[in-house]
Amino acid sequence: MHGNAPLSPPADDHRLDATFRKVTLGLVPYIFACYLFNYLDRVNVGFAKLDMLDSLHMTERAYGLAAGIFFLGYIACGVPSNLMLQRVGARRWLALIMIVWGALSAAQMFVRGPASFYALRLATGAAESGFFPGLVLYLTRWFPSARHGRVLTLFMAAIPLSGVIGGPLSGWMLGHFAASPGGIAAWQWLFLLQGLPTVLLGIGMMFLLSDTIGQVRWLTAAERAAVQDALDRDRLDQPPRLADSFGAVLRNPAIWMLGLLYFCTQAGVYAINFWLPSIIRTSGVHDPAAIGWLSAIPYLAATIFMILMGRSADRRRERRWHLAIPLLMAAAGLAVAARFPDDTPVALAALTVATAGALTGLPMFWPLCGGYLSPAAAAGGLALINSMGQMAGFVSPYLVGWVKDMTHRTDGALYLLAGLAILGVTLVLRMSPARVNR
Known part of the structure; x- marks a missing residue:
């Protein structure tokens, strides 16, 4: 609401739908491209591993x-980064994040051993930490809650699509640059060529996004007013939030429960992102x-399923x-993949089900948070929940790697990750439908 001015009569549904389609076309494609390269950075390290471990004599x-230490930097800087976004504006802060993290991602081509790899992954995680929660916060300021599911799904479809594109692209790069001249290894080309576009997209963000509805020039004055009115009405229709400040967020058990639920959701996602190429290779x-083309199949299925859900x-x-x-799909798929690790068709089918379930869980999770956070608490609250969930990015890949080193198999770790997905089901079904079904 702006002051105490009464709300105008609601816009005609068809005209309002047309206006929000225009908003979606004006914002989501560019944000989608940015997030696509954000997730390519998560996928490409799994492919770089196929060559760089032998090259650098890493275990x-x-x-x-x-792979996991990235998320220590991410967790440490997530909340401060999102609070800074509140101060300087989404457009400038998100652009800076992209430029810095893209440069650091490309710089991974200079890794010479575990120590330098750890340092660059930690710095990249710190730089990138505010990007995703900042984008979620940015989009929820443009769309009322009844539209959050579809718009977050469109934007987060970049996650599985990054696998559809990144798998074959990364596999091709490893093969194409295997005999490249100049002493630059294929995995180094992979980091360089997939990091630099992020820098360019960050520069473009400065010119193509707007911080507020009032600054947009591709909407008419009537369309801007209709969007703002829909957002104001949505705020009036919400149930009382359980957290109205960042201090209240920290004291609220429901927020920590949401963080645990997001951790359970992310655990399977990161196991798949970092280990899918290796699991396919283990199957024969x-x-x-x-490997690149086969790894695209689970991500393609996840893209379709995510949009439908x-x-x-x-x-x-x-x-x-x-x-x-x-x-539940993620749990079942991971368990079956663990049971049949040497059977390529069965393992790939199971991983397809697991990937579709785990990745679809991400956009399905975030609309739940609106029932617990007021606009005043959203920046810090979303960042805190995201940081808690991203702890899975450290625990999950390290757990799989540790189990594989100890047993020369991944099945024990996959069973444990399936159990975490079941815990997530238990947590979400304990939520009040009246609070979250909006």
Whole structure:
């Protein structure tokens, strides 16, 4: 609301839908491209591993630690970064994040051993920490809660699509640059060529995004007023929030429960992101290009399933089961993949189910948070929940690497991750439908 001015009559539904389609087309494609390269950075390290471990004489456990240490920097800087976004504006802060993290990601081509890999992964995680919660906060300021499921799904479809694109692309790079001249290894080319576009996208963000609805020039004055009015009405319709300040967020058990739920959701996601190429190779496939193409199959299925579930959740105004069902799929898929690790068709089918479930759980999770956080607490609260969930990014890959070094198999770790997904189902079904089904 602006002051105590009364709300104007609601806009015609068809005109309002057309206006929000225009907002979606104006914002989401560029944000989607940015997040696509954000997740390529998560996928490409799993492919770089196929070559760099032998090149640098690193163990599986060292790789797992390097993959996971990224998230220590991420967790440490997530809340301060999102609070800084509040002060300087989303456009400038998100652009700076992209430029710095893109440069650091490309700089991983200069890794010479575990120590330098750890340092660069830690710095990259710190630089990137505010990007995702900042984007979620930014989009929720443009769309009312009834539209959050579909818009977050469209934006987060970049996650599985990064696997669809990144798997074959990374596999091709490893093969194409295997005999490259100049002493630059294929895995070094991979980091360089997938890091630099992020820098360019960050520069473009300064010119293509706006901080507020009032600054947008591609909407008419009437359209800007209709969007603002829809957001004001949405705030009036919300149930009382349980947290109205960042201090209240820290004292609220429900927020910590949301963080644990997000941890359970992310645990399977990061195991798949960092270890999918290795699991496929363990099943009997050794050609890098073939691994790349096969790894695209689970991500393609996840892209389709994610979009369908996002539309269904908004249409039905139901949030709990739209998260619980994907988590159950993730648990079942991980368990079957653990049971049949040497059978490529069965393992790939199971990983496809697990990937579709785990990745779909991400956009299905975030609309739940609106029932617990007021706009005043959203910046710090979203960042805190995200940071708690990102702890899975450290625990999950390191756990898989440690188990593989100890047993030369990954099945024990995959069973444990399946158990975490079941815990997530239990947590989400304990939530009040009246609070989260919006």
